[in-house]
Amino acid sequence: MRPTALAALLGLALAGSALAAGLSVKDEMKTVVDPATNTIFAVGGDVDPANGPDAAKVPASRWAEALAAATKLKTSAAHLVGPQKQPGEVWAKSAADFARLAADAEKAATKKDGAAFSKAANDLGDTCTACHSKYKKQG
Secondary structure (H helix, E strand, O other): OOHHHHHHHHHHHHHHHHHHHHOOHHHHHHHHHHHHHHHHHHHHHHHOHHHOHHHHHOOHHHHHHHHHHHHHHHHHHHHOOOOOOOOOHHHHHHHHHHHHHHHHHHHHHHHOOHHHHHHHHHHHHHHHHHHHHHHOOOO
């Protein structure tokens, strides 16, 4: 992918996340976090070295999608921190873990490091599940 295309993609990701700053937690999850995590989880599977030698052959465009999604999540994590969103120790820990793992995914996508990206995606999924078990009851 050409640098200008990558810059444009990242710019769109940041603009979309910046707009989310005024959203409720539910709306931010639906409009920013859900689509971005879907990309993170899909690319995490694509690049996981445990999936065989083809994992290293992921096209640059797919890495650009991963980077844009990780950047959105990192920005979104900043919006989800603080008692104004949800009070409590579990929320604070989940939001901090979410921010750290989004940054890890962003760093791994920048380096095109499949193992690190896959680990960040898996750990992010665990963090999401733990938080949802407390704050988003199913059923």
